[in-house]
Amino acid sequence: MHIRTGDTVVVIRGEQVGERGEVQRVLLGRFGGRMRGKPNPNNVRVIVAGVNLITKHQRRTGNVRTQTGRIEREAPIHISNVMLICPHCGKPTRVGHQILEGGVKVRQCKNEECRQTMD
Numbered sequence: 001m002h003i004r005t006g007d008t009v010v011v012i013r014g015e016q017v018g019e020r021g022e023v024q025r026v027l028l029g030r031f032g033g034r035m036r037g038k039p040n041p042n043n044v045r046v047i048v049a050g051v052n053l054i055t056k057h058q059r060r061t062g063n064v065r066t067q068t069g070r071i072e073r074e075a076p077i078h079i080s081n082v083m084l085i086c087p088h089c090g091k092p093t094r095v096g097h098q099i100l101e102g103g104v105k106v107r108q109c110k111n112e113e114c115r116q117t118m119d
């Protein structure tokens with residue numbers, strides 16, 4: 001996957017266009033919505049800190065320590081709706097891959113003036 005936990009991304013589609021945040025989780029979807037089988041690369045979503053907040057109404061359950069009332073939390077965003085921000089040039093970028101000596105695969109910024117590797 002070209003986006004990983006800890007990356008900074010910007011939203012490029014939807015209601016939150018232009019908002020930036022750090023990726024907290026990458027959620028790999030599964031075929032048919034079942035929790036088995038191979039991850040479906042067309043159904044990958046990310047949780048971005050502070051972006052795409054929804055208000056959840058949490059009812060009291062048996063657990064006394066459970067937070068109740070209105071809770072703001074991040075809803076997953078489809079990976080095609082975000083773009084990676086390059087930590088070197090600070091611009092949204094497409095991601096290329098480069099194979100280093102020893103066969104290590106690293107991500108590379110595709111911006112013309114940058115072309116830095118990221119891993």
Ligand SMILES: [Zn+2]
Nearest residue numbers: 086089109114
């Ligand atoms: Zn760059």
